[in-house]
Amino acid sequence: MSNRMRIGALLGASMAFAFSMAAHAAAPAGGLGATHYNLSSLKSDGHYDRFIVTWRPGSAERANPSLMRQSMGAALSRAGLVRATLSAQGMMQAPVQASYGRRLAIGADVLRTSRKLDRNEAAALMAQIASDPAVLHVAPDVLRHAVRDIAAPASLRPSAFKPSDTEFRQYQWDLKAPSGRATAFGDRNYGGAHVNAAWDLADGKGIVIAVLDTGITTHVDVNTKLAGAGYDFITDAFLSGRKNDGRIPGGWDPGDWTTGRPWQSMCTDEFNPPQPSSWHGTHVASTVGAERTNNGIGLAGIAYRARVLPIRVLGHCGGYDSDISDAIIWAAGGHVDGVPDNTHPAQVINLSLGGYGQCTADDPMGQAIALANKRGAVVVVAAGNDNDNAKYFSPASCPGTVTVAATGITSRRAYYSNYGRTVDLAAPGGGIYAGDRSSGEQVSDGFVWQAINSGATKPVADDSNYAGYAGTSQATPHVSGTVALMQAARLARGLKPLTPAAVLDILQRTAATPKVAPDHRIGAGILDAYAAVNMAINSGGTTSQATLLGNGVALSDLSGAKGSRTVYRIDVPEGAGKLSLRTSGGSGDVTLYVNRGTPATAEDYHCRSAHAGTSESVVLDHPAAGSWFVTVVGRTGYRGVSLVGKYLASR
Structure with a gap:
């Protein structure tokens, strides 16, 4: 049996780097920092007719959509939008009216305007809405998109692709150990995620x-x-492409093409040309674990015995923040009005999507992710493909996420991958060109290969095609699948699941150092699935006897391996005014966990300090009397580090 690979670009949000710079400039300095509204998602050439408003608890508006419309109508008046005006093109524009949309699961409401507003009009309206004392927060309800992946050319595939388990050995460099061993195509693999060894410990079951x-x-x-x-x-x-507004059961993909009416005229431009259906969700889901493994057909998925729950949030032209935030809450097991409760709550949520804007904890996406975290779900998101700082993109910049950059087979940062302090770690996404350079010859080992559909618009039933793509949207499911392996390994051994914070801590502590030094910050390193699963199994155990710290006496020349945990204790008397615990000097990267009464772990600590390098500090005012434990964890190997604990005794 032979298969054809469909080669086509997936729908994307990413635009040219120069255009992304213009989008950054479009956000005024006070827009993000303002208490009640966030303008950072507004683009200079954008148009907006949906706004998400969070009302103060107890306000009359919160309980009455009619009063919401009145409040927004007053804001429209103050913004000068209730008069007929001339557009920039000289066309007469009718007065703007307000209408009520619906309530989100986070408790905010979608309000709409009767026409789309340009960036300046939208900013003026948001400022006026936020000036209402009944309003807590305002954000535009913007469209997000699947991160634009780069398709492998047909020339990289043999004319007849024969599905068999041997294709894992030939094509899936990304799941193998970064040992430097040559692939079937002759490239040295220094960028793999070491998933094959992790399968000895877990398969994702449960x-x-x-x-x-x-x-x-x-x-x-x-x-x-x-x-x-x-x-x-x-x-x-x-x-959605349906005749009527509203949600429907099932996570199926009916297609998201923009090559025909009405989407071609409304959703395409020079940066986003018309595209056939992307089948982006099928490719991503296959990497995370939906691809059947050890079945004698095709390729392999990471957490192949996990259950993959597809949720459609992206259609023709993308998907709104309001729908995505509801879907995050529903996926984690939370209630969403008008939708039956999810009978399969997820422990891991994969978001290979995004767009411009800086996400804060008060934004709808930030609130939804916080609620999912509270339910124990780990939310993994793509950093983006704009070769830009991920802090300018959402949900990549949202608090509570695991944000993933992309690397290639050499371990080099993929030239398209976003970067910066918002990024937590990297994973294989594909480098496209030989040597993971930014141009040149495209190579088979430059892509992540998985199942795809061959339909140009509507899906072909029971298809048998595969495709290679590169992008941070491909790196993200490598991490999501690994998180599922970590939690499944603990479940199989009768251990409690790790908290989202503990999962991130382990992913970062076990990340491999790239062989090629990154040109921009991409977090702790490259995903090492085997090391992460192994540490997840052994995490939370007690350590050996703690080393006693004398008050104000420094311990010098401390060293440890990557992932090591060394415990120290300082006994604090009654009435101490302040306790400080600090590390400094030497080389490497450490994290401090502090706890009272029992040794601190990544799952059980009173406070922690986690910055790049060895300079960490925890200061507590009026600490309770007793034994305080500080655990020094090696995020990398470290040596020559000093540790000092000091408290101010009572007078």
Whole structure:
């Protein structure tokens, strides 16, 4: 049996780097920092007719959509938008009116305007809405998109692709050890995620991974068992492609093409040309674990015995923040009005999507992620493909996420990958060109290969095609699948699941140092699935006898290996005014965990200090009397480090 690879660009949000710079400039300095509203997602050439408003608890507006409309109508008046005006093109524009949309699961509400507003009009309206004392926060309800991946050319594939387990050995460099061993195509593999060794410890059984994307299609090598249990969260008929507004059961992907009316005229431009259906969700879900493994067909998925729950949030032209935030809460097991409760709550949520804007804890996406974290779900997101700082993108910059950059087979940062302090770690996403350079010859080992659908618009049933793509949206499911392996390994051994914070801590502590030094910050290093699963199994155990710290006496020349945990104790008397615990000097990278009464771990600590390098500090005012433990963890190997604990005794 032979298969064809469909080669085509996936739908994307990413635009040229120069255009992203213009988007940064469009956000005024006070927009993000203002207490009540966030303008950072507004683009200079954008148009907006949906706004998410959070009302103060107890306000009359919060309980009454009619009063919400009145409040927004007053804001429109103050913003000068209730008069007929001339557009920049000289066309007469009717007065703007307000209407009520719906309530989100976070408790905020979508309000709409009768026409789309340009950037300046939208900013003026948001400022006026936020000036209402009844309003807590305002954000534009913007469209997010699947991160634009780069498709492998047809020339990189043999004319007849024969599905068999041997294709894992030939094509999936990304799942192998970064040992430097030559691949079937002759490239030295220093960028693999070491998943093959992790399979000796876990397979994902017992874990649900929600993939919030375009949905999923049937494929001979893809497990779609939970597709019917998923949901299509797209409320707008224009985006969903349905006749009517509203959500429907099932996580299926009916297609997201923009090559025909009405989407071609409304959603495409020089940066986003018309595209056939991307089937982005099928490719991402296959990497995370939906690709059937050890079945004698095709390729392999990471957490292949986990259950993958597809949730459609992206359609023609993308998907709104309001729908995505509802879907995050629903995926984690939270309630969303109008939708039956999820009977398969996810422990891992994959978001290979995004767009411009700086995300704060008060924004709808930030609130939804916090609620998912509270339910124990780890939210993994793509950093973006704009070769830019990830802090300018959402949800990559949202608090509570695991944000993933992309690297290639050499371990070099992929030239397109976003970077910066918002990024937590990197994972294989594909470097496209020989040597992971930014141009040149495209090579087979420059891509991540997985199942795809061959339909140009609507899906082909039970397809058997595969495709290679490169992008941070491909790196992200490598991390999501590994998180599922970590939690499944603990479940199989009768251990409690790790908290989202503990998962991130282990991912970063076990990340491999790139062989090629990164040109920009990409977090702790490259995902090492085997090391992460191994540490997850052994995490939370007690350490050996703690070393006693004398008050104000420095311990010098401390050293430890990557992932090591060394415990120290300082006994604090009654009435101490302040306790400080500090590390400094030497080389490497350490994290401090501090706890009272028992040794601190990544799952159980009173406070921690986690910065790049060895300079860490925890200061406590009026600490309780007793033994305080400080655990020094090697995020990398370290040596020559000093530790000092000091308290101010009572007079």
